[in-house]
Each structure stands twice: as structure tokens, then as C-alpha cells.
Amino acid sequence: MSELTGKVLAVQANFYRVKLDREFSIELLDEFGQKYQHHVSELLCTRRARLKKIGQQICVGDIVIIEEPDWQGGRGAVSEVLPRQNLIDRPTVANVDRILLIFALAEPTLDPYQLSRFLVKAESANVEVLLCLNKRDLVDDQTWQVWRDRLNSWGYDPIAISTYTQDGIENLAQHLQTGVTVAAGMSGVGKSSLINLLVPNLQVRVGEVSQKMGHGKHTTRHVELFTLPTGGYLADTPGFMQPNLVVTPQDLAHYFPEARQRLALGVPCHFHNCLHRRDEPDCVVRGDWERYELYLDYLEEAIAYQQRLKNTANADAVTKVKDTSSGKHQQEPRLLKKRYRRESRRSEHQNPDLDRDFEEQGNENHHKTSRSKPNQKNL
Ligand SMILES: Nc1nc2c(ncn2[C@@H]2O[C@H](COP(=O)(O)OP(=O)(O)OP(=O)(O)O)[C@@H](O)[C@H]2O)c(=O)[nH]1
Ligand SMILES: [Zn+2]
Incomplete structure (x- = not known):
């Protein structure tokens, strides 16, 4: 028998309302012993304990496999969640x-x-x-x-x-x-x-x-x-009310169709990790499109966000948990090895001379975006 699949329409407490891929017709007997057709297109399902054990979440929009349908009671159990195409958040x-x-x-x-x-x-x-x-x-x-x-x-x-x-x-x-x-x-x-x-x-x-x-x-x-x-x-979506831009500086341009169009023309920016700011050499995205200024504003926001994330990660990294002889855990500062290396900034055109020029100039303007990345090793 083929598997019973459906789409999760709603999640209510520990129950999942699942719309079946097709409507099922079953024959039931009424109180007088007369046969009648009962149509079922949705089942209210629980989650199999196995899914709970492996931490498999079930979200609205998920395609699921259902086992042991109780057609008369309109119940079933979700046994598997099929791979997702995507998952958006707020709401999930x-x-x-x-x-x-x-x-x-x-x-x-x-x-x-x-x-x-x-x-x-x-x-x-x-x-x-x-x-x-x-x-x-x-x-x-x-x-x-x-x-x-x-x-x-x-x-x-x-x-x-x-x-x-x-x-x-x-x-x-x-x-x-x-x-x-x-x-x-x-x-x-x-x-x-x-x-x-x-x-x-x-x-x-x-x-x-x-x-x-x-x-x-x-x-x-x-x-x-x-x-x-x-x-x-x-x-x-009751969410989406005040959208905070949780995007990486590198991805931001792809979220502006105007920039996407420019990037799709086939000629890349000079640097593969160009952030398309005013001072970037040979940037194909920079131009007189209306929202370019807005892009620059959001870029600063995205950079600040990324920096905050890094700071949090670093703060987490400066202490480590040590097992003491008494078996207790104790926080102690980590030793940070100060070895900073600038991430290579390869050109899309792979021009080693140009690259070297930038390295030698040490031109702050060209490097002020977060391209220098501390290479920290935790001891
Ligand atoms: N003139 C005009 N007013 C509209 C139209 N559609 C909705 N409204 C009015 O706009 C106001 C808000 O409408 P809602 O449908 O509650 O808007 P909402 O976006 O769901 O707002 P929330 O419930 O606050 O999330 C109401 O007073 C509606 O009558 C429209 O096409 N024309
Ligand atoms: Zn660019």
C-alpha cells in the first residue's frame, strides 16, 4: 500500500491538523445498520514518539507521512517529515x-x-x-x-x-x-x-x-x-511586523532586484567579495539606481549586525569550562593567541599584481570593510 501523505495546515498544542493529498471515502454503518460513505480530507494527528526523541519538529507547511489512520475518528500519527524546500521564520x-x-x-x-x-x-x-x-x-x-x-x-x-x-x-x-x-x-x-x-x-x-x-x-x-x-x-503572518534585517553584508545585494540584475549581466565586480560601496574599484553594482543609497544604509546595518554576532561569539570564547579535581565545573578565562591574518581578498579577475598592489598600499579605504578577520586559536 502506498504511503499516506499530507500537508500540515495548523499546529495546535501537540496536535497537527493535516490535509491529506487526496480525499478518502470509507464505508461506515449508521445507528440503524445502514451503510453510508464518510469522506475524510483532514486528520488530526499526534507526533510519533520516535520523532520527538530525535527532536524532529513539525511545522505548518510540512509534508508528512501518516500512520495508523483512524478514519472514523479523524485521527492519525505523523511518522515522518519529508525534506523541506525551505523554512521561513516568524512565523515558522x-x-x-x-x-x-x-x-x-x-x-x-x-x-x-x-x-x-x-x-x-x-x-x-x-x-x-x-x-x-x-x-x-x-x-x-x-x-x-x-x-x-x-x-x-x-x-x-x-x-x-x-x-x-x-x-x-x-x-x-x-x-x-x-x-x-x-x-x-x-x-x-x-x-x-x-x-x-x-x-x-x-x-x-x-x-x-x-x-x-x-x-x-x-x-x-x-x-x-x-x-x-x-x-x-x-x-x-502576525509576525513580520518590524522586519529586522538579519542578513549578511555579502548577501544583501542579492535582495535588491536592481543589484541582482546588474550582477546577472555576467561582468563581475573587481573583487569577489565586493560590498558595492562607493569606494570599491570597478564595481558593477554601484550606480544611479534609486535605492542604492538605501542599500548603503542597510549595508551598514548588516555589518553592525555581523559585528555584534562576532562580539558575542568572542565573548563566549573567552571563558572555558574546566573540570576541577572535585568533579565540579569551573569557568576560567581562555588564553587567546594573538595571531591576526588578513583574509585574502582575491580579485574576480584573478589579477595577482593588482592584489599585491592593494596589499602593499595597505589602503585603509580599500580594506575598511570587515575583511580583516582575526584568526584566533583557542588554547
Ligand atoms: N479605503 C479603504 N480602506 C480599507 C481597504 N481595505 C481595508 N480598509 C480599512 O483599513 C483598516 C484596516 O483594515 P484591516 O483589514 O484590519 O487591516 P490589517 O492590515 O489586517 O490590520 P491589523 O488587523 O491591524 O493587522 C480598516 O478600517 C479597513 O476598513 C480598502 O481597500 N480601501
Ligand atoms: Zn561591487
């Missing part, structure tokens, strides 16, 4: 196909800086990013067109919608027909109103607009995959 959802970023054209005012943060955060999940702008009814054609052109230049093709007039909803729904979409956006943009339209009979609470703040109230919910009537799944 596995096997995500796209992130739907919802912003409003007005109320709250569309702020390019904030929008960019959400975009970069979404891009860092390495899945398709779909941008939709709600409250189209609140702005005139020209305002919408200006935003559309501007966002086109960023590499996005936004979909304008209005949950009030239902403009653009059908178009948007078509984009969500396959796979798993995670919806994210700032409070007050109309996310709940949109989800209510996309998933009929759901009725997510629509927040009242706070007069003082000019935006809606945040209402927290558990993450859950909703089945869309035209196919596909949609997860709402």
Missing part, C-alpha cells in the same frame, strides 16, 4: 512558494523606506515576492501610476487592489492559485480585509482604525494555512 512556515507583501497606497502613507525593509526581508527568504498595494480607491490614477513606475524601476510589478471596491482581487487571486503563499504587511494596510475576501467563510477580525495612530490595531493569531477556493494555500 515550511515549503513556502511566495511571500505576498501587502501595503496600502494611502492610510497609512506608503513609505518607501519601510516598504523596502519589508521587501528586503521578504527577498531574504529566497522565494518569489509578490507586492500588492491596497486602498486603490483612496488615490487617483496619477498617484497609482507614479508608484507603479517607481516600483517597476525597483524590479517589482505591483498589483493594485481595493478590498472596498474589490478592484484587482481576481487578478491577485490568480497569482496565488498554486503552492503556499505567506501574506505579510504592516498593520492597518487591510491584510485582514484581503484575507477575508480571498478565503470566504473565514472572517478574520478587521481591526478598527485607531484615530490617534492613523492605522489599524494589531490582532495576533496563530499561523495557519488556509485553503484557497481556486487552489493554493495562504498563511497569514
Whole structure:
């Protein structure tokens, strides 16, 4: 018999609500002994003790194998989690196909800086990013067109919608027909109103607009995959509210479509680890694209974040646990061997002369990014 597989729609305490890959029909007897067909498309499952023992977590979006189905009681047990395509956090959802970023054209005012943060955060999940702008009814054609052109230049093709007039909803729904979409956006943009339209009979609470703040109230919910009537799944995220950029300086450029396009042209930057700052020699990413300044801002943030991580790691490394003769553990300072070596900064063009030039010049400008890495050995 083939294995019984399904997708985890929700995690509730120690139970997993699993949508089966197909609907099962079983024959049961009613109280009068009459046969009837019972259809089962979901099972409420527990986790096999073995999975718990090996620390295998089960997340919303996971594809799982189910054993011992109790068709009548609608129960089963998850025995295996199939390998994940990806896993996003806050909230944790596995096997995500796209992130739907919802912003409003007005109320709250569309702020390019904030929008960019959400975009970069979404891009860092390495899945398709779909941008939709709600409250189209609140702005005139020209305002919408200006935003559309501007966002086109960023590499996005936004979909304008209005949950009030239902403009653009059908178009948007078509984009969500396959796979798993995670919806994210700032409070007050109309996310709940949109989800209510996309998933009929759901009725997510629509927040009242706070007069003082000019935006809606945040209402927290558990993450859950909703089945869309035209196919596909949609997860709402109460998280993603204030996206902190937990990205490495080296990866950041890949989260800007404008930079990605430049890097995809085939001509690499001079240095393989170029951070595309103003002072980089022969950088193909630096240019007169609108968000370049923003990229530089985020880069500083990413560098600071990386530095904080390093400091924490170093702080952890300066003490070590020593077993004393009495069998007790005792913290004692580690001895740090001070041997610092600058990481080689190889050129994409593999030009050893140029490389040597930079080494010999010791030009601070060229080396001020965190390329000199202490090579510490713990004794
Ligand atoms: N003009 C206009 N207002 C809208 C539209 N969609 C939603 N709103 C209003 O915007 C406010 C916020 O809507 P919600 O659906 O609660 O927004 P949300 O993003 O879920 O906000 P939270 O619940 O705070 O997370 C409500 O007052 C809605 O009535 C729209 O298309 N046009
Ligand atoms: Zn560069």
C-alpha cells in the first residue's frame, strides 16, 4: 500500500491538523445498520514518539507521512517529515512558494523606506515576492501610476487592489492559485480585509482604525494555512511586523532586484567579495539606481549586525569550562593567541599584481570593510 501523505495546515498544542493529498471515502454503518460513505480530507494527528526523541519538529507547511489512520475518528500519527524546500521564520512556515507583501497606497502613507525593509526581508527568504498595494480607491490614477513606475524601476510589478471596491482581487487571486503563499504587511494596510475576501467563510477580525495612530490595531493569531477556493494555500503572518534585517553584508545585494540584475549581466565586480560601496574599484553594482543609497544604509546595518554576532561569539570564547579535581565545573578565562591574518581578498579577475598592489598600499579605504578577520586559536 502506498504511503499516506499530507500537508500540515495548523499546529495546535501537540496536535497537527493535516490535509491529506487526496480525499478518502470509507464505508461506515449508521445507528440503524445502514451503510453510508464518510469522506475524510483532514486528520488530526499526534507526533510519533520516535520523532520527538530525535527532536524532529513539525511545522505548518510540512509534508508528512501518516500512520495508523483512524478514519472514523479523524485521527492519525505523523511518522515522518519529508525534506523541506525551505523554512521561513516568524512565523515558522515550511515549503513556502511566495511571500505576498501587502501595503496600502494611502492610510497609512506608503513609505518607501519601510516598504523596502519589508521587501528586503521578504527577498531574504529566497522565494518569489509578490507586492500588492491596497486602498486603490483612496488615490487617483496619477498617484497609482507614479508608484507603479517607481516600483517597476525597483524590479517589482505591483498589483493594485481595493478590498472596498474589490478592484484587482481576481487578478491577485490568480497569482496565488498554486503552492503556499505567506501574506505579510504592516498593520492597518487591510491584510485582514484581503484575507477575508480571498478565503470566504473565514472572517478574520478587521481591526478598527485607531484615530490617534492613523492605522489599524494589531490582532495576533496563530499561523495557519488556509485553503484557497481556486487552489493554493495562504498563511497569514502576525509576525513580520518590524522586519529586522538579519542578513549578511555579502548577501544583501542579492535582495535588491536592481543589484541582482546588474550582477546577472555576467561582468563581475573587481573583487569577489565586493560590498558595492562607493569606494570599491570597478564595481558593477554601484550606480544611479534609486535605492542604492538605501542599500548603503542597510549595508551598514548588516555589518553592525555581523559585528555584534562576532562580539558575542568572542565573548563566549573567552571563558572555558574546566573540570576541577572535585568533579565540579569551573569557568576560567581562555588564553587567546594573538595571531591576526588578513583574509585574502582575491580579485574576480584573478589579477595577482593588482592584489599585491592593494596589499602593499595597505589602503585603509580599500580594506575598511570587515575583511580583516582575526584568526584566533583557542588554547
Ligand atoms: N479605503 C479603504 N480602506 C480599507 C481597504 N481595505 C481595508 N480598509 C480599512 O483599513 C483598516 C484596516 O483594515 P484591516 O483589514 O484590519 O487591516 P490589517 O492590515 O489586517 O490590520 P491589523 O488587523 O491591524 O493587522 C480598516 O478600517 C479597513 O476598513 C480598502 O481597500 N480601501
Ligand atoms: Zn561591487
